[in-house]
Amino acid sequence: MRVYGACLYFDEKFYIMCMAGTGAPKQLAANPKAEISAMKGKIVRMTCTFVEDCRPEVKQAMVDKMPSLKGVLGEHGEGAQMFYATEATAVVSTMTEVLETIKF
Numbered sequence: 001m002r003v004y005g006a007c008l009y010f011d012e013k014f015y016i017m018c019m020a021g022t023g024a025p026k027q028l029a030a031n032p033k034a035e036i037s038a039m040k041g042k043i044v045r046m047t048c049t050f051v052e053d054c055r056p057e058v059k060q061a062m063v064d065k066m067p068s069l070k071g072v073l074g075e076h077g078e079g080a081q082m083f084y085a086t087e088a089t090a091v092v093s094t095m096t097e098v099l100e101t102i103k104f
Helices: 023-030 056-065 067-073
Strands: 007-010 011-020 034-038 042-053 080-095 098-101
Touching: 011 023, 011 042, 011 056, 011 067, 023 080, 042 098, 056 067, 056 080, 056 098
Parallel strands: none
Antiparallel strands: 007 011, 011 080, 034 042, 042 080, 080 098
């Protein structure tokens, strides 16, 4: 399990960011299947496969969205590795019922 606080919607894709040189990108390369959960009034649980996107414009979009990351990632996000979700299913629910299922 890993905690990700930096996510990005860019180029009609949902991305997560990993710090280059850490164990997270290596783990995703070895097993790209993942589950993400979040809660803010409702519960969202997403299963997906992550694919790395090495384009500089994706990294730049990440630091543009969260400029506070520039100190850690570099001015253009060069210290980031970006992964986007494919084969994704997100289930939105409350504690007692499923409200919506979204596939993308």
